[in-house]
Amino acid sequence: MVSKYKIADVVFSAQFKYAYTRKICTSYLYDGEEQPEFFIEITEQDLVEEGKKAGDFPLPYLESLAVYRKFLGKLLDYNGTVFHSSALAVDDNAYLFTAPSGTGKSTHARLWREYLGDKVIMVNDDKPVIRLVDEDFFVYGTPWNGKHGLDTNCRVKIKAVCKLERGEQNAIQKLSKEQMLPTILSQTLRPQNASDFDKLLPLVSALLDKTDLYLLKCNTDIESAKLSYSVMSKGVKNEN
Numbered sequence: 240m241v242s243k244y245k246i247a248d249v250v251f252s253a254q255f256k257y258a259y260t261r262k263i264c265t266s267y268l269y270d271g272e273e274q275p276e277f278f279i280e281i282t283e284q285d286l287v288e289e290g291k292k293a294g295d296f297p298l299p300y301l302e303s304l305a306v307y308r309k310f311l312g313k314l315l316d317y318n319g320t321v322f323h324s325s326a327l328a329v330d331d332n333a334y335l336f337t338a339p340s341g342t343g344k345s346t347h348a349r350l351w352r353e354y355l356g357d358k359v360i361m362v363n364d365d366k367p368v369i370r371l372v373d374e375d376f377f378v379y380g381t382p383w384n385g386k387h388g389l390d391t392n393c394r395v396k397i398k399a400v401c402k403l404e405r406g407e408q409n410a411i412q413k414l415s416k417e418q419m420l421p422t423i424l425s426q427t428l429r430p431q432n433a434s435d436f437d438k439l440l441p442l443v444s445a446l447l448d449k450t451d452l453y454l455l456k457c458n459t460d461i462e463s464a465k466l467s468y469s470v471m472s473k474g475v476k477n478e479n
Contacts (some may be wrong), residue, residue, distance in 0.1 A: 240349045245269035246310065247368040247379040248394065249317050251305065253279040259299035260306055263382040266392045273445050280297035281305045281449035307366070307383050309426050323340055323383075323426040324400075326362040326378045327351055333362060335369075337426045337453075342403050345387060347457065350464035354442040364389035367396065371442060376449050399451040399471045403475075405455030409463045411470050414454050416447040423447065 241254045244267045252275040255261050280304050283455025289301040289308070289316045296304075305350045311321055325348040326338040334346045334351075345364055376397040384390035402414065402422050423443050430436040451474055457463035 243269045243275055245271070245273070247250060247314065247319050247370050248321070248372070249276055249277060249314065251275045251277050251310070251313070255302065255306070256281065257299035258301050260303045263303060264306075266380075267382060267388075276317075279306055279309050281309075284478040285309075303383070307381075312435070314368065314370075315430075315435055316443075317370065318372070318442060319368050320428045320439060320442060321366050321381075321447070322369045322378070322384075322423075324362050324364060326367040328360040328362055328378075328393070329358050329468070329472065331395065332472070333395035333456075334398060334467075335367070335378060335400045337400065337402050337422060338403040340394060343416075343457070343459065345385065346459055347355070347403060347455075347463065347467070348389075350459070350461050351468060354461055354464040354468065360391055360393065360395070361389040362391055362393060362395060363371055371445055374415055376450075379451075397450050399453060400446070400455040401455050401467065404454065404456045405458070406413065407458060409452060409455075409457045409460070410465050411453055411455045411457075411467055416439065416452065418454075419452045420448060436471040 241252050245251050246267050250273045285305040286301045291306045293304055324334045325344040327348050336347055338344055362378055363380045363384050364387050366381055366383040369378050371432040373425055377394045378397050380392050380395050380410050381392040381452055430439055455467050
């Protein structure tokens with residue numbers, strides 16, 4: 240059955256073979272009047288290719304990865320891409336914590352939820368989408384939400400992007416665009432061709448221009464969340 244979905248304010252139609260993919264995309268079903276921008280269908284060859292990339296996973300999971308990859312391939316045409324991070328929102332401002340897997344993004348996001356409670360909306364704990372819309376950057380939830388399954392189908396304006404590093408003592412500082420560029424590039428979609436790379440670079444450049452950029456060295460104590468929220472929400476330069 241062909242269904243319509245809306246992710247990152249982009250409407251598309253899709254036909255999924257497996258119940259797993261339909262289930263994770265349920266919150267993104269769309270019954271409005273907007274017409275689909277494109278159609279996604281996963282072939283047997285797509286599943287074979289995903290198996291080569293991801294490993295020996297069940298076919299339903301490989302289908303979900305193939306949908307993810309095809310959707311992101313189209314998203315660059317709408318000034319959007321994935322940004323590997325834990326994205327959360329407080330008071331209509333979004334904060335994105337990024338780092339290599341295993342560094343502690345999800346842990347720090349959890350500390351924010353413990354500290355701020357119901358004020359926090361978990362946008363996505365692994366693969367949110369960012370889009371440039373009318374000169375502003377927004378982050379969106381997606382069905383690809385990490386091992387904890389945390390996401391919300393919403394759109395929030397991005398206030399800050401923060402690179403996480405482990406540290407014994409908590410400390411936060413502003414970063415320049417040049418300092419943050421390698422991190423942003425490493426955590427976005429890796430284009431498969433020159434044309435897509437030409438679309439991605441201006442998008443990354445605009446993100447660096449339009450958001451506050453930070454480096455947080457932190458431990459797993461809740462004081463790290465108090466520090467990062469205090470600094471990032473106010474936009475001040477430094478606080479140790």
